[in-house]
Amino acid sequence: MRTILIRTLWAVLATALLVAVCYLFVDRAVSEAAFTLRDTIWHRGANALSQAANSVFFSFWVAAGLVLGGADALRNGLTPRSRAVLFVCLSTVCAMAVGESLKELCGRARPPLLFTKGVYGFFPFAGDYMHASFPSGHTLRIFSSMTALGLVLPRLRVPALALAVVVGASRVLALKHYPSDVLAGALVGIVAAIWCHALFRPGQPR
Template identity: 45%
Template sequence: MSAPAEIPHRQNYPMQLLTVSGRSLAQLVRAPSHSRRAEAARKMARHWLYLSAAGATMIIVLMLLLDKTEIELMPARGTPGLWPIRILTDFGKDAYVLWALAAALVIVALVAASKHGTSRALWLGFGTRLQFLFLSVLTSVLIGEVLKFTIGRGRPFVGGTANPYNFIPFQGTEAHFSLPSGHALTAFALAFAVGALWPRLRVFMFTYAIVIALTRLVLLAHHPSDVMGGALVGIVGAMAVRYWFAARRLGFAIRSDGTIFALPGPAFGRFKRVAHGSSAP
């Protein structure tokens, strides 16, 4: 949600809300305008190649050397003492993360429609960043669902044995939706997206993502190679969404070497000053 042209004050609130929401959605599909988007695309393609090669190698190594050993060392499913892990792992559940971000977007739209001038611009700038977070996770999740269905890898001990090579492609059942891990995918997509906007939060967010990935192993929901695959898909998906936004000058810009960087965003302190009638710095 970038700051659209000023909407006439004579419109009633429902019309203000409809106009703000429509323009905020339209900005996502407008034609790319950044003059350096080709350089950014080439740089992203190189990063994708390196990440995919390294990730695929790690997945194969883990599948061959660690998956079976790791799941045999984990406590049995349903162990009573694992209840804190079961609560913690839900912080990486795609539906919860997406609904939370969607709710935040709705709140921003409702508030922005009641504002005007600088105040509205600040709220819509924050909304654009929420759109980026939401679409980074959603895009990665959709890619992950296609891969899960196509690969059809069985979860740990599906079939009764610790068999890391239990594949039934196009099975389409929850028992064979193991690769990539949806929780790891969601957590790493969110971590990359938040870190791209606010670099100071990178360490915290990637620590969160690693913790979520570990909970999936302890709960015997996934093999180590599954969470590695989820991390790879989440980061690659978020990178693609970041390029989409940068090419349209939404929250990001592109340097001459193709590096994408976040533009300065609205700070919460500025929201407070505007709300109290003070001018923004």
């Protein structure tokens, strides 16, 4: 557990540095490039792809997984199957809870505000959708679930994480988030899955 804590702290520090660099030198330039692709097939495709991590869809399948996994555990005990299902769902729930708290705390303006009003930066406790860019909710949802899935099914690890990366990138191309939002979302998702794995011990290969 101590090793995981130390690695988590290093990951947070490294990501914080990357976020700072992106905020100062990368975010606006990348978003301006993405803005030139608006109303193209690339923009529409990114919007469609990012729906793979839609909050309503994720809330539905997480709730379904918790119910089915819980029912299986009550009927047959905590088998490897029920533990794995509950682990994936709980990893996602934890990531979503942390992400929503950070969104409210940070209050980062979304890219559309940069192009319509010239607004860029953080406005803590702004409390509205257009100031809830950091971290990316879609990214943390897909990274937490796909990291957890890769931990219980190692053969799916590469395609699962590849899907997470593509969905995260799509949020930038869809002009919903800046690159640093996606980096932070990926960190939250991965850390949530790793810590839930260490604490929940789903009984599958690491």
